[in-house]
Each structure stands twice: as structure tokens, then as C-alpha cells.
Amino acid sequence: MTIARETYLDLLKELVAIPSVSAKREHLPEAANLIADALTELGGETTVDDHYFAPLVISLFKSQKQNAKTLIIYNHYDVQPAEPFDLWKSDPWTLTEREGHLYGRGVDDDKGNITARLTALAEYLDENKGELPVNILFVIEGSEETASQHLDDYFKEHPEIQGDLIIWESGSKDKDGRVVLTGGNKGIVTFNLKAKTGGIDLHSSLATVVDSAPWRLSQALATFFSTDGRIKVLHFYDQVKEPNQRERKLVNLLSDTKEDFIKKNQIEAPLLTDKRGDDWKQALYFEPSLNIEGITTGYQGAGVKTVLPAEATAKVEARLVPGMDPDKTLTTIKEHLVAQGFEDIEVEKTLGQGGYRSDMTNPEIERVINVSKQETGEDPVVIPTSAGTGPMNYAYEATGTPIIALGIGYPGTLDHAPNENIRLKDYDENVEFLKAIIASYKE
Incomplete structure (x- = not known):
């Protein structure tokens, strides 16, 4: 040495x-x-x-x-x-x-x-x-x-x-x-979503007539995706710069197989790309994504607490491919929520880069x-x-x-x-x- x-x-x-x-x-x-x-x-x-x-x-x-x-x-x-x-x-x-x-x-x-x-x-x-x-x-x-x-x-x-x-x-x-x-x-934009349905947590017996923040937030999040993982936010893909033929070929030449990928990452659920018939390598390297990092709401302690939570928050990220601007992407997500009837969901940007x-x-x-x-x-x-x-x-x-x-x-x-x-x-x-x-x- x-x-x-x-x-x-x-x-x-x-x-x-x-x-x-x-x-x-x-x-x-x-x-x-x-x-x-x-x-x-x-x-x-x-x-x-x-x-x-x-x-x-x-x-x-x-x-x-x-x-x-x-x-x-x-x-x-x-x-x-x-x-x-x-x-x-x-x-x-x-x-x-x-x-x-x-x-x-x-x-x-x-x-x-x-x-x-x-x-x-x-x-x-x-x-x-x-x-x-x-x-x-x-x-x-x-x-x-x-x-x-x-x-x-x-x-x-x-x-x-x-x-x-x-x-x-x-x-x-x-x-x-x-x-x-x-x-x-890839680039990224991260943001917090917050649903608030009341000033205080309520007794869960009121759930027959009162909406809860967790339901409100989960319903809003569900509008982002189709069942095969395709992002349903209008105009989300508009800015995507498609890879050229050589770039696609270079990714196709990678030696990892789908089985290697599944084993390495200990994946148990079906791949989203299999559900929609897409190539997993091309999607991994060239497509944007929208991911829920975490959801926080309600009682998480031992035993049971019959409560109807008034607030729920989610940490969300979008991975961006070239051409996608973080702020413009977040704007499309905000507009999507309003269009889907979730204008009450608060959106707070945390980080972003192209x-x-x-x-x-x-x-x-x-x-x-x-x-x-x-x-x-x-x-x-x-x-x-x-x-x-x-x-x-x-x-x-x-x-x-x-x-x-x-x-x-x-x-x-x-x-x-x-x-x-x-x-x-x-x-x-x-x-x-x-x-x-x-x-x-x-x-």
C-alpha cells in the first residue's frame, strides 16, 4: 500500500x-x-x-x-x-x-x-x-x-x-x-398532503354521519393511480422527454433480469409493469413515478381507542425524468386534487430538483x-x-x-x-x- x-x-x-x-x-x-x-x-x-x-x-x-x-x-x-x-x-x-x-x-x-x-x-x-x-x-x-x-x-x-x-x-x-x-x-419533488375534517378528534360512533380525515386523505390519494400503477393525474406526463433509440438500447443491454431484480429487492407483490404489460427496465429508468412515503393519523398506541381522527397527513414524492419541472409537476397535482373535488386537501412542497x-x-x-x-x-x-x-x-x-x-x-x-x-x-x-x-x- x-x-x-x-x-x-x-x-x-x-x-x-x-x-x-x-x-x-x-x-x-x-x-x-x-x-x-x-x-x-x-x-x-x-x-x-x-x-x-x-x-x-x-x-x-x-x-x-x-x-x-x-x-x-x-x-x-x-x-x-x-x-x-x-x-x-x-x-x-x-x-x-x-x-x-x-x-x-x-x-x-x-x-x-x-x-x-x-x-x-x-x-x-x-x-x-x-x-x-x-x-x-x-x-x-x-x-x-x-x-x-x-x-x-x-x-x-x-x-x-x-x-x-x-x-x-x-x-x-x-x-x-x-x-x-x-x-x-431523475429529479424529484416532495410534498405533504393534509386532510382536516374537524377541530378535535371525535368518538367513532359518529362515523355514520361525520367524515374522518384518514378516509378523506386516502380517497384523495386513491385518485392518483390506476390499479396497474399508472399515474392518473392529468398532464402529469406532458413534460416528459422521451429517451432516444440509443438510450433505450443501452438500458436493454443491462444484464439484470426481472428475476434478479425481484430477488435483490425481496419483492413479493406483482410488478406494476407486469400488470400493464410494460418493460420493467424501460419503466425503471425512463418513466416518472408518484409514491406515498408515509401516512400519519389517528391512534397508534397499544390496544384499541375508538376515535374518529380530525387530521391526517401523507408524505408524497414524485420522481421526475428530464423535461419535468418540479414546480409545474406539483401544480398539476394540485389542479388534479381540485378537479377531483379535494380542494380542501392542503399541499405543502418540501423539496424539489429537476x-x-x-x-x-x-x-x-x-x-x-x-x-x-x-x-x-x-x-x-x-x-x-x-x-x-x-x-x-x-x-x-x-x-x-x-x-x-x-x-x-x-x-x-x-x-x-x-x-x-x-x-x-x-x-x-x-x-x-x-x-x-x-x-x-x-x-
């Missing part, structure tokens, strides 16, 4: 020990400053912008090459909550090695990716007498797990964030061990695809978008720069879950991949 790898694995240990949970707004400046110090020590021109609750870290490493291109490296230092703690086999805030794996909250998402990239840069500088063939600009935020609040504001404050390619926060290998390169993600899909034929993205093939001897898995959500659209709108995601994960990484982990083998291979990407700019 090189000195750089030891150094930044020690940094990873320090970072994992910081419970930088953006949902709780805890320990974010502490993590940002630790990363900023490491970047400065490595030679970067580093700024910590703390205008908002989650500081943004920016660090530039300049090339000596004339007219050098700029590679932007985007990451985040915030993590998901670690609860439930009793499901962890070791302390989530202590980096723990077992049988070639590293365990800890954020070890993949996204602190381990940060230290892998620092390791690659440090080793490249050491092996090339401190000279870079490309400018490298780190942009590291602290609210990715909470819809990247204020990241768009930070981009407006820092118009100097411009480049030729963005290496996105993280990525994985597939079940066959092939490198996966992803070029986009989706993005890369052009996978862009020369800078093709550079990464070719480097991956040279490093591994086989074609990587190329996906034009992920099924998940992230702030790629903020970055693209601000910079116009193509984006490609890659990282240290594998199918058993368990991001956001107890026992989040990476394999040291994947970590080391990713460091070499990143070094090769930097070296490709010598040409």
Missing part, C-alpha cells in the same frame, strides 16, 4: 467518525473543514463557502499545460442517518475492516469516493513530478442527501465553476464485476468509456440515467458540462442501509481508473 493510500484511508476513518447527517443538520462544517484541510495540504487552492447551513468546498489544482481542459470532480460529505443502530454489526461511525471489506456510514456514499479521488490525485502528482495534464476542480457539497439545498445558490455565487467534464459523486460495478458508468439521474440525462456520445464521456475499457479489457456497462435522484441538473444548468458517474461500490454496498460497505479491491481499482482518466489528458 502506498503512503497516499494509507494517508487517505486514515482520512476516511476520520470522516466516517463525523456523523454529518444533513437531515439533522449536524456536524456539517466539521466534515467540510476536514476535507478542505486535506485538499489544501495536497496543494489545492481551496475555498470553504459557508453562506448556508451546509458549507461548499471548492479546490482547484492547476495544470502547467497551456490551454488545459478542466475536470470537475463532484462529491458530497453528508450522509444518511445510521438508524436503526441495532441492525449494524459494528459501530456505524467507526470505520471497520472485515474480510476485505470496509464498513461504516458513508464509506461508499460518499466519503470513500472522496478519499479514493484524493488518493488518485496524490499518487498521480507523486508519479509525475507534481505536473498535471488537466486542471482538476473539486466541488464538494454537504446537502446531497436532502435534495442539495442551496447548491443552485452556490453555483450562482461561483460562476468560476466551469469545466469540460464532471466526474460525479459515486458509482458501482454490476453483479458480473463490470464497471458501471452512469450519465444522469432531472438530467447525459449525451453518452459526448467526446469527454467517450473518453471515460474508452479508458475503462483499456483498464479492464472489457466494455463497461453504460447507462444513460439512473433510477435514483441527485443534483446533476443543478450542475449541468450552471456549467453546461457533460456528466458521468463512476465509483467504488458493488451490488452489496448497502447505501443508506445498515452495514454500508465497500470492498477494498474495488476501492484500489477505482483509484487506478481515476489515475488513468487524468493521464488520458496528456494526449
Whole structure:
């Protein structure tokens, strides 16, 4: 193991020990400053912008090459909550090695990716007498797990964030061990719905004549969907940007079968796409969704309480594909509720960001695809978008720069879950991949 790898694995240990949970707004400046110090020590021109609750870290490493291109490296230092703690086999805030794996909250998402990239840069500088063939600009935020609040504001404050390619926060290998390169993600709008049918909870004997908030809310929610999961909100699909033929083909080439998908996710109910005769892969990557995250109402204690609840709330999300604006989508949902006779249901937006899909034929993205093939001897898995959500659209709108995601994960990484982990083998291979990407700019 090189000195750089030891150094930044020690940094990873320090970072994992910081419970930088953006949902709780805890320990974010502490993590940002630790990363900023490491970047400065490595030679970067580093700024910590703390205008908002989650500081943004920016660090530039300049090339000596004339007219050098700029590679932007985007990451985040915030993590998901670690609860439930009793499901962890070791302390989530202590980096723990077992049988070639590293365990800890954020070890993949996204602190381990940060230290892998620092390791690659440090080793490249050491092996090339401190000279870079490309400018490298780190942009590291602290609210990715909470819809990247204020990241768009930070981009407006820092118009100097411009480049030729963005290496996105993280990525994985597939079940066959092939490198996966992803070029986009879905957007999201989250909102609360509230039904209120009275000033106080009532005796349930009055249910023959008095409507309850839970019934009112559940009836409103039921109007969103057909029985096969198709979204019935008028104009919901109007803004959808359809994938092109190549994008559809790339998704069709993915090796996962429907049986793999069902087994991996422990699904017991029939797939909605089977009910309506649609292709599950195409739906997963290219269709928007509307999901009920949770419903809260009434008595939840032990035994029975015969009550007619006066209030009920639901947390709801819509995953958005490119072309869909979060606010316009929420407006269609509000208009739908009014049209269905539920104008009394209160709608409160909580978070929102647009989706993005890369052009996978862009020369800078093709550079990464070719480097991956040279490093591994086989074609990587190329996906034009992920099924998940992230702030790629903020970055693209601000910079116009193509984006490609890659990282240290594998199918058993368990991001956001107890026992989040990476394999040291994947970590080391990713460091070499990143070094090769930097070296490709010598040409």
C-alpha cells in the first residue's frame, strides 16, 4: 500500500467518525473543514463557502499545460442517518475492516469516493513530478442527501465553476464485476398532503354521519393511480422527454433480469409493469413515478381507542425524468386534487430538483468509456440515467458540462442501509481508473 493510500484511508476513518447527517443538520462544517484541510495540504487552492447551513468546498489544482481542459470532480460529505443502530454489526461511525471489506456510514456514499479521488490525485502528482495534464476542480457539497439545498445558490455565487467534464459523486460495478458508468439521474419533488375534517378528534360512533380525515386523505390519494400503477393525474406526463433509440438500447443491454431484480429487492407483490404489460427496465429508468412515503393519523398506541381522527397527513414524492419541472409537476397535482373535488386537501412542497440525462456520445464521456475499457479489457456497462435522484441538473444548468458517474461500490454496498460497505479491491481499482482518466489528458 502506498503512503497516499494509507494517508487517505486514515482520512476516511476520520470522516466516517463525523456523523454529518444533513437531515439533522449536524456536524456539517466539521466534515467540510476536514476535507478542505486535506485538499489544501495536497496543494489545492481551496475555498470553504459557508453562506448556508451546509458549507461548499471548492479546490482547484492547476495544470502547467497551456490551454488545459478542466475536470470537475463532484462529491458530497453528508450522509444518511445510521438508524436503526441495532441492525449494524459494528459501530456505524467507526470505520471497520472485515474480510476485505470496509464498513461504516458513508464509506461508499460518499466519503470513500472522496478519499479514493484524493488518493488518485496524490499518487498521480507523486508519479509525475507534481505536473498535471488537466486542471482538476473539486466541488464538494454537504446537502446531497436532502435534495442539495442551496447548491443552485452556490453555483450562482461561483460562476468560476466551469469545466469540460464532471466526474460525479459515486458509482458501482454490476453483479458480473463490470464497471458501471452512469450519465444522469431523475429529479424529484416532495410534498405533504393534509386532510382536516374537524377541530378535535371525535368518538367513532359518529362515523355514520361525520367524515374522518384518514378516509378523506386516502380517497384523495386513491385518485392518483390506476390499479396497474399508472399515474392518473392529468398532464402529469406532458413534460416528459422521451429517451432516444440509443438510450433505450443501452438500458436493454443491462444484464439484470426481472428475476434478479425481484430477488435483490425481496419483492413479493406483482410488478406494476407486469400488470400493464410494460418493460420493467424501460419503466425503471425512463418513466416518472408518484409514491406515498408515509401516512400519519389517528391512534397508534397499544390496544384499541375508538376515535374518529380530525387530521391526517401523507408524505408524497414524485420522481421526475428530464423535461419535468418540479414546480409545474406539483401544480398539476394540485389542479388534479381540485378537479377531483379535494380542494380542501392542503399541499405543502418540501423539496424539489429537476432531472438530467447525459449525451453518452459526448467526446469527454467517450473518453471515460474508452479508458475503462483499456483498464479492464472489457466494455463497461453504460447507462444513460439512473433510477435514483441527485443534483446533476443543478450542475449541468450552471456549467453546461457533460456528466458521468463512476465509483467504488458493488451490488452489496448497502447505501443508506445498515452495514454500508465497500470492498477494498474495488476501492484500489477505482483509484487506478481515476489515475488513468487524468493521464488520458496528456494526449
